[in-house]
Amino acid sequence: xxxxxxxxxxxxxxxxxxxxxxxxxxxxxxxxxxxxxxxxxxxxxxxxxxxxxxxxxxxxxxxxxxxxxxxxxxxxxxxxxxx
Amino acid sequence: xxxxxxxxxxxxxxxxxxxxxxxxxxxxxxxxxxxxxxxxxxxxxxxxxxxxxxxxxxxxxxxxxxxxxxxxxxxxxxxxxxxxxxxxxxxxxxxxxxxxxxxxxxxxxxxxxxxxxxxxxxxxxxxxxxxxxxxxxxxxxxxxxxxxxxxxxxxxxxxxxxxxxxxxxxxxxxxxxxxxxxxx
Numbered sequence: 001x002x003x004x005x006x007x008x009x010x011x012x013x014x015x016x017x018x019x020x021x022x023x024x025x026x027x028x029x030x031x032x033x034x035x036x037x038x039x040x041x042x043x044x045x046x047x048x049x050x051x052x053x054x055x056x057x058x059x060x061x062x063x064x065x066x067x068x069x070x071x072x073x074x075x076x077x078x079x080x081x082x083x
Numbered sequence: 084x085x086x087x088x089x090x091x092x093x094x095x096x097x098x099x100x101x102x103x104x105x106x107x108x109x110x111x112x113x114x115x116x117x118x119x120x121x122x123x124x125x126x127x128x129x130x131x132x133x134x135x136x137x138x139x140x141x142x143x144x145x146x147x148x149x150x151x152x153x154x155x156x157x158x159x160x161x162x163x164x165x166x167x168x169x170x171x172x173x174x175x176x177x178x179x180x181x182x183x184x185x186x187x188x189x190x191x192x193x194x195x196x197x198x199x200x201x202x203x204x205x206x207x208x209x210x211x212x213x214x215x216x217x218x219x220x221x222x223x224x225x226x227x228x229x230x231x232x233x234x235x236x237x238x239x240x241x242x243x244x245x246x247x248x249x250x251x252x253x254x255x256x257x258x259x260x261x262x263x264x265x266x267x
Contacts, residue, residue, distance in 0.1 A: 026254040033247055040242035043217055044224035046235060071250035 027068040034058070035068035091173040095135075098146060099112055099128055106150050123157050167196050170208050174215045177230050192219055206244060209233065213241035 027035075038055050040046050059065055103124060110120035127150055140146035171193055175183060184192065196211075209231050216227045217238065228235045 026258055032250050032254070033243075036243040036247035037239075040217075042233065042241040043242065044239055046224060046239075056199060068250070070255050072246060074250075078127045083155050 027064045027071075031064050031068045032071065035065070035072050038069075039072045095128070095131060098131070098140070101143065102146055102150055103128065105147065108156060108198075109151065110154055110158070114161075119161065123154060123161065126157060127153050165198055166208070168193065170211050171196055171215065174212050174220075177212075178220055178222070180218070182222055184219060206248070207241075210241040210244050213238045214245035217242050 026032075038058065041051060042055060059069055106127060107120050107124040110119060114120050114123070121163045130153065136149055140149065175189070192215075194222055196215075202221050213231060213233075216222045217224060218231065222230075224235045224238045231238070245259075
Protein backbone atom coordinates (compact mmCIF):
# COMPACT_ATOMS: atom_id res chain seq x y z
CA UNK A 1 0.00 0.00 0.00
CA UNK A 2 1.05 3.58 -0.31
CA UNK A 3 0.69 6.20 2.33
CA UNK A 4 -2.45 8.25 2.27
CA UNK A 5 -1.92 11.34 0.13
CA UNK A 6 -3.13 13.56 2.92
CA UNK A 7 -0.14 12.76 5.03
CA UNK A 8 2.45 11.83 2.45
CA UNK A 9 5.25 14.26 3.13
CA UNK A 10 6.26 16.66 0.39
CA UNK A 11 9.92 15.84 0.33
CA UNK A 12 11.70 12.74 -0.78
CA UNK A 13 14.39 10.68 0.84
CA UNK A 14 16.92 12.31 -1.53
CA UNK A 15 16.14 15.79 -0.27
CA UNK A 16 16.34 14.62 3.28
CA UNK A 17 19.86 13.34 2.72
CA UNK A 18 21.02 16.82 1.65
CA UNK A 19 19.62 18.45 4.79
CA UNK A 20 21.79 19.64 7.65
CA UNK A 21 21.86 16.19 9.24
CA UNK A 22 25.28 14.65 8.84
CA UNK A 23 25.19 12.53 5.73
CA UNK A 24 24.78 8.88 6.52
CA UNK A 25 23.98 9.47 10.16
CA UNK A 26 21.03 7.34 11.18
CA UNK A 27 18.42 9.03 13.39
CA UNK A 28 18.45 7.95 17.03
CA UNK A 29 16.47 4.88 18.03
CA UNK A 30 13.97 7.06 19.91
CA UNK A 31 13.27 9.17 16.83
CA UNK A 32 12.95 6.09 14.60
CA UNK A 33 10.54 4.63 17.15
CA UNK A 34 8.52 7.86 17.22
CA UNK A 35 8.29 7.84 13.40
CA UNK A 36 7.06 4.22 13.43
CA UNK A 37 4.45 5.14 16.04
CA UNK A 38 3.28 8.08 13.93
CA UNK A 39 2.94 5.77 10.97
CA UNK A 40 0.88 3.28 12.97
CA UNK A 41 -1.40 6.04 14.22
CA UNK A 42 -1.84 7.66 10.80
CA UNK A 43 -2.79 4.49 8.95
CA UNK A 44 -5.28 3.55 11.65
CA UNK A 45 -8.82 4.85 11.53
CA UNK A 46 -8.26 6.60 14.82
CA UNK A 47 -6.21 9.53 13.61
CA UNK A 48 -8.08 12.83 13.58
CA UNK A 49 -7.26 16.24 12.16
CA UNK A 50 -5.49 17.16 15.37
CA UNK A 51 -3.23 14.13 15.06
CA UNK A 52 -2.31 14.99 11.48
CA UNK A 53 -1.50 18.54 12.54
CA UNK A 54 0.64 17.23 15.41
CA UNK A 55 2.39 14.88 13.02
CA UNK A 56 3.12 17.77 10.61
CA UNK A 57 4.57 19.78 13.49
CA UNK A 58 6.69 16.85 14.57
CA UNK A 59 7.92 16.35 11.03
CA UNK A 60 8.95 19.97 10.50
CA UNK A 61 10.57 20.23 13.92
CA UNK A 62 13.90 18.76 12.89
CA UNK A 63 15.93 17.22 10.10
CA UNK A 64 16.33 14.12 12.19
CA UNK A 65 12.55 13.67 12.26
CA UNK A 66 12.33 14.11 8.51
CA UNK A 67 15.12 11.65 7.98
CA UNK A 68 13.40 9.10 10.21
CA UNK A 69 10.19 9.60 8.25
CA UNK A 70 12.05 8.91 5.01
CA UNK A 71 12.79 5.48 6.47
CA UNK A 72 9.08 4.97 7.10
CA UNK A 73 8.48 5.77 3.44
CA UNK A 74 11.20 3.44 2.28
CA UNK A 75 10.03 0.78 4.72
CA UNK A 76 6.50 0.82 3.42
CA UNK A 77 7.59 1.00 -0.22
CA UNK A 78 10.42 -1.53 -0.12
CA UNK A 79 8.23 -4.14 1.43
CA UNK A 80 6.78 -4.26 -2.10
CA UNK A 81 3.23 -4.03 -1.03
CA UNK A 82 2.54 -0.83 -2.89
CA UNK A 83 -0.09 -1.65 -5.46
CA UNK B 84 34.54 -35.19 -14.14
CA UNK B 85 33.72 -37.30 -11.13
CA UNK B 86 31.94 -36.02 -8.05
CA UNK B 87 35.08 -36.57 -5.97
CA UNK B 88 36.97 -34.04 -8.11
CA UNK B 89 34.29 -31.48 -7.38
CA UNK B 90 34.40 -31.99 -3.68
CA UNK B 91 38.09 -32.67 -3.03
CA UNK B 92 39.59 -33.45 -0.63
CA UNK B 93 36.64 -35.48 0.63
CA UNK B 94 35.01 -37.95 -1.74
CA UNK B 95 31.44 -36.76 -1.86
CA UNK B 96 30.22 -40.04 -3.31
CA UNK B 97 31.53 -41.90 -0.26
CA UNK B 98 30.20 -39.23 2.02
CA UNK B 99 26.78 -39.56 0.41
CA UNK B 100 26.62 -43.33 0.65
CA UNK B 101 27.88 -43.29 4.24
CA UNK B 102 25.69 -40.55 5.61
CA UNK B 103 22.72 -39.83 3.38
CA UNK B 104 20.52 -42.49 4.96
CA UNK B 105 21.46 -41.34 8.43
CA UNK B 106 20.81 -37.67 7.57
CA UNK B 107 17.45 -38.52 6.02
CA UNK B 108 16.44 -40.38 9.19
CA UNK B 109 17.60 -37.52 11.37
CA UNK B 110 15.58 -35.03 9.31
CA UNK B 111 12.58 -37.32 9.18
CA UNK B 112 12.51 -37.57 13.00
CA UNK B 113 12.53 -33.80 13.28
CA UNK B 114 10.19 -32.92 10.42
CA UNK B 115 7.90 -35.92 10.52
CA UNK B 116 7.48 -35.59 6.77
CA UNK B 117 9.26 -37.87 4.29
CA UNK B 118 9.11 -35.46 1.32
CA UNK B 119 10.61 -32.58 3.31
CA UNK B 120 13.25 -34.88 4.80
CA UNK B 121 14.20 -36.15 1.33
CA UNK B 122 14.37 -32.59 -0.07
CA UNK B 123 16.48 -31.22 2.73
CA UNK B 124 18.86 -34.17 2.85
CA UNK B 125 19.52 -33.75 -0.86
CA UNK B 126 19.93 -30.01 -0.43
CA UNK B 127 22.50 -30.62 2.28
CA UNK B 128 24.67 -32.67 -0.08
CA UNK B 129 24.19 -30.18 -2.90
CA UNK B 130 25.48 -27.49 -0.57
CA UNK B 131 28.52 -29.62 0.13
CA UNK B 132 29.24 -29.77 -3.60
CA UNK B 133 28.93 -26.00 -3.95
CA UNK B 134 30.79 -25.23 -0.74
CA UNK B 135 32.83 -28.19 0.52
CA UNK B 136 33.73 -28.37 4.22
CA UNK B 137 37.00 -26.39 4.47
CA UNK B 138 39.18 -29.14 5.91
CA UNK B 139 37.24 -32.21 4.91
CA UNK B 140 36.21 -34.66 7.60
CA UNK B 141 38.59 -36.68 9.74
CA UNK B 142 35.99 -39.10 11.06
CA UNK B 143 32.40 -40.23 10.73
CA UNK B 144 31.55 -38.33 13.91
CA UNK B 145 32.99 -35.15 12.47
CA UNK B 146 31.12 -35.52 9.18
CA UNK B 147 27.84 -36.16 10.97
CA UNK B 148 28.30 -33.25 13.35
CA UNK B 149 28.84 -30.99 10.34
CA UNK B 150 25.86 -32.37 8.45
CA UNK B 151 23.70 -32.16 11.56
CA UNK B 152 24.44 -28.51 12.19
CA UNK B 153 23.83 -27.73 8.52
CA UNK B 154 20.54 -29.65 8.61
CA UNK B 155 19.49 -27.86 11.79
CA UNK B 156 19.84 -24.49 10.08
CA UNK B 157 17.88 -25.79 7.09
CA UNK B 158 15.04 -27.03 9.33
CA UNK B 159 14.82 -23.66 11.04
CA UNK B 160 14.64 -21.90 7.67
CA UNK B 161 11.96 -24.28 6.48
CA UNK B 162 9.89 -23.83 9.65
CA UNK B 163 10.24 -20.08 9.50
CA UNK B 164 9.13 -20.08 5.87
CA UNK B 165 6.16 -22.33 6.64
CA UNK B 166 5.18 -20.20 9.61
CA UNK B 167 5.23 -17.07 7.51
CA UNK B 168 3.24 -18.73 4.77
CA UNK B 169 0.74 -19.99 7.32
CA UNK B 170 0.41 -16.57 8.97
CA UNK B 171 -0.22 -15.11 5.55
CA UNK B 172 -2.81 -17.77 4.68
CA UNK B 173 -4.53 -17.18 8.03
CA UNK B 174 -4.54 -13.47 7.32
CA UNK B 175 -6.03 -14.03 3.88
CA UNK B 176 -8.66 -16.40 5.20
CA UNK B 177 -9.77 -13.81 7.74
CA UNK B 178 -10.17 -11.14 5.10
CA UNK B 179 -13.47 -10.05 3.64
CA UNK B 180 -13.31 -10.68 -0.12
CA UNK B 181 -13.27 -6.98 -0.91
CA UNK B 182 -9.91 -6.64 0.85
CA UNK B 183 -8.23 -9.65 -0.75
CA UNK B 184 -5.25 -8.78 -2.98
CA UNK B 185 -4.95 -10.21 -6.52
CA UNK B 186 -3.17 -13.54 -7.04
CA UNK B 187 -0.17 -11.78 -8.58
CA UNK B 188 -0.01 -9.30 -5.75
CA UNK B 189 -0.25 -12.16 -3.25
CA UNK B 190 2.77 -13.91 -4.76
CA UNK B 191 4.81 -10.70 -4.52
CA UNK B 192 3.72 -10.20 -0.92
CA UNK B 193 4.66 -13.74 0.06
CA UNK B 194 8.09 -13.33 -1.47
CA UNK B 195 8.62 -10.04 0.33
CA UNK B 196 7.39 -11.58 3.58
CA UNK B 197 9.89 -14.39 3.34
CA UNK B 198 12.63 -11.85 2.78
CA UNK B 199 11.75 -9.95 5.91
CA UNK B 200 10.86 -13.13 7.82
CA UNK B 201 14.12 -13.12 9.76
CA UNK B 202 13.43 -9.57 10.85
CA UNK B 203 10.14 -10.54 12.41
CA UNK B 204 10.94 -13.99 13.72
CA UNK B 205 10.98 -12.94 17.38
CA UNK B 206 7.81 -10.86 17.25
CA UNK B 207 4.45 -12.38 18.21
CA UNK B 208 2.60 -13.84 15.16
CA UNK B 209 -0.22 -11.38 15.77
CA UNK B 210 2.20 -8.53 15.09
CA UNK B 211 2.82 -9.71 11.52
CA UNK B 212 -0.89 -10.30 10.99
CA UNK B 213 -1.79 -6.87 12.32
CA UNK B 214 0.80 -5.27 10.06
CA UNK B 215 -0.36 -7.19 7.00
CA UNK B 216 -4.02 -6.50 7.56
CA UNK B 217 -3.41 -2.80 8.21
CA UNK B 218 -0.94 -2.11 5.42
CA UNK B 219 -1.31 -4.63 2.62
CA UNK B 220 -5.05 -5.06 2.97
CA UNK B 221 -5.72 -1.51 4.19
CA UNK B 222 -8.18 -2.70 6.80
CA UNK B 223 -9.34 -0.19 9.42
CA UNK B 224 -7.71 -0.83 12.80
CA UNK B 225 -11.06 -1.49 14.45
CA UNK B 226 -11.60 -4.42 12.06
CA UNK B 227 -8.07 -5.70 12.56
CA UNK B 228 -8.57 -5.50 16.31
CA UNK B 229 -11.80 -7.50 16.06
CA UNK B 230 -10.17 -10.14 13.86
CA UNK B 231 -7.17 -10.60 16.16
CA UNK B 232 -9.15 -10.15 19.37
CA UNK B 233 -6.90 -7.41 20.66
CA UNK B 234 -7.45 -3.72 21.37
CA UNK B 235 -6.95 -1.10 18.65
CA UNK B 236 -4.17 0.27 20.82
CA UNK B 237 -2.44 -3.11 20.54
CA UNK B 238 -2.93 -3.11 16.76
CA UNK B 239 -1.13 0.24 16.59
CA UNK B 240 1.65 -1.11 18.78
CA UNK B 241 2.10 -4.15 16.51
CA UNK B 242 2.12 -2.05 13.35
CA UNK B 243 4.72 0.30 14.86
CA UNK B 244 6.89 -2.64 15.99
CA UNK B 245 6.98 -4.20 12.54
CA UNK B 246 7.50 -0.85 10.82
CA UNK B 247 10.41 -0.06 13.15
CA UNK B 248 12.07 -3.36 12.19
CA UNK B 249 11.73 -2.52 8.50
CA UNK B 250 13.15 0.97 9.09
CA UNK B 251 16.12 -0.33 11.05
CA UNK B 252 16.88 -2.85 8.32
CA UNK B 253 16.79 -0.03 5.76
CA UNK B 254 19.00 2.15 7.96
CA UNK B 255 21.46 -0.70 8.39
CA UNK B 256 21.62 -1.21 4.62
CA UNK B 257 22.19 2.53 4.08
CA UNK B 258 24.94 2.76 6.68
CA UNK B 259 26.69 -0.26 5.24
CA UNK B 260 26.60 1.32 1.77
CA UNK B 261 27.96 4.63 3.09
CA UNK B 262 30.81 2.93 4.90
CA UNK B 263 31.97 1.54 1.59
CA UNK B 264 34.40 4.21 0.26
CA UNK B 265 33.45 3.33 -3.34
CA UNK B 266 29.99 4.78 -2.83
CA UNK B 267 31.05 8.04 -1.17
